[in-house]
Amino acid sequence: MAIEFIDFSFQYASQKKATLKGLNLRIEKGEKVVIIGPSGSGKSTLGQCLNGLIPHAIKGVVSGQLTIANQASAQMTMQDHSKVVGTVLQDSDSQFVGLSIAEDIAFALENDMVSQDKMIPIVEKVAAMVDLESLLEHSPYALSGGQKQRVSLAGILVDDTDILLFDEPLASLDPLTGKRAIEIIDQLHQDTGKTVVIIEHRLEDVLHRPVDRIILMEHGEIIADMTPDELIASPLLAEHGIREPLYISALKTAGCVIDQDAHPAYIEQMDFTQYKAPLTQWFHAQSPITPLPSARPLLEINGLSYSYDGDKNALEDISFVINQGEFISLLGSNGSGKSTLTKLIMGFVEPDAGSIILQGEDIADLSIFDRAQHIGVVLQNPNHMIANHMIFDEIAFGLRNRGHDEKFIETKVLEVLELCGLIKYRHWPIEALSYGQKKRVTIASILVLSPKLLILDEPTAGQDYRNYTSMLSFIQKLNKTLGITVLIISHDMHLVLEYTSRSVVFSDSQLIANAPVSHIFSTPDLLAKSNLNVTSLYSLANAVGIDDTDAFMQQFIKSEHRYDN
Secondary structure, eight states: OEEEEEEEEEETOOSSSSSSEEEEEETTTTTTEEEETTSSHHHHHHHHHHHHHHTTOOOOOEEEEETTTTTEGGGHHHHHHHHHHHEEOSSSGGGOOOOSSSHHHHHHHHHHHOHHHHHHHHHHHHHHHTTTTTTTTOOGGGGGGHHHHHHHHHHHOOOOOSSEESSSSTOOOOHHHHHHHHHHHHHHHHHHHHEEEEEEEEEHTTSSSSOOOEEETTTEEEEEEEOHHHHSSHHHHHHHTTOOOHHHHHHHTTTTTOGGOOOOOOOOOOOOOOOOOHHHHHHHHHHOOOOOOOOOEEEEEEEEEEEOOOOSSSEEEEEEEEEEEEEEEEEEEESOOOOHHHHHHHTSSOOOOEEETTEEEOOOOOOOOHHHTTTTEEEESGGGGGGOSBBHHHHHHHHTTOOHHHHHHHHHHHHHHHHHHHHOOOOOOGGGGGGHHHHHHHHHHHHHHSEEEEEEEEETTTOOHHHHHHHHHHHIIIIIIIIIIIEESSOOOHHHHHHOOEEEETTEEEEEEEEHHHTTOOOHHHHHHEEEEEEEHHHHHHHHHHHHHHHHHHHHHHHHTSOOO
């Protein structure tokens, strides 16, 4: 079931220039290929060509040739594509068809007229593979982002297509669940010999299991088609704004030159002989880390408990403090209570017990609107926040609600558009943006209000490294210069390590840790309890014999200049 693009180009009907430009690419039957590239590089458009959305649902001009399983794509119907290519989309909500998780997983089986007695054990087996067996009767729309992604993954596992396309399958998954997802995809590939195409920003996480090739795209063109070792050893990732594996960044920080023959794409296979001495010398040459000064409390969470159904607690007796001017992270597995805490802080639900104190005042009697004057929340799914047709109007919405004049609004909106890398889109309709670009719009719409506390729920989902680095550098600037306190809820361990100084960790609705980030990520038992995973910095330190992994991580973070000590 080979895939071949020959001089293939595609131009959206609404665009003046082609998004895909003269692609020549062949993916052999049974290969596992990863497609990477910055936002707007054309990788998702390529995926839409494979699954038939282009040209059947998304109109535009096609030139050149695409063949899938020896069939010309131009001659295939949408149904023909669906029989050959199974897809897990980045936006899970748009893929659900059932009223319950069980119905959604069973959809393809029902279409194939599989009997109930055969269908039920298949659904239960697949649900168990992605840790959904206890949620089969729940609505998929009521789940957390990571749980939704697992439902989509389960839906494709029961299908019998020869080509499997995964469009950012890790976007909303916690690290351990993401690791399992990659293992499931790899096992499926080994067991069935299906062709697997993965479109993903999180390159290091994808390389938890071997892949045959990595295709690097930018501006609608193929920049590189290499083995993982070749690409990791090359300068191409940095040149094109792709986040390289964390352990590779650490080695380069210590002055090491990455050798392709050392198998740098897979840390478990990598030969560290030539790197041990320079890395150890670099670590011991660093000056000690001075502790952060103490600060005044901004938000105090005291004994907070909440249950959605009156039976099982979504949060249980949670207490911690966010200090003024801090940049901290909230970590935990999908469904551990992180999003529930946000709802309680914003007043969307009321706690069963406990209190929330903002600058010394209990906010129990404050309305959602009143709380929003001080606390800004950017939700994980941008589609749940957007209320206007045009980008400028969306970002101006909050300022207009506050009664500011249009001249002031224009100045503020243009300033934030520039800082968030959106200035060239100021006259665009929102529906013309990618998922990641919509995410930036929602962040800009909150930042323009200058909140005292900014809560970001999965800010890197759908974002490439270049864009989220630019955005978070801006947020960090607000944190440092204006004193805006920032709480990030994230599964992105790179982000957490590089930008936040302290982590609050939830597991099974309880708080299990409140400590410096370097300590959290140097404690494997703690990470395992919260569905997190040891970082490759920890693995690198162990591989070269550095015992003080906490200090090693602190020194790396310091060298990255992500926050001041």
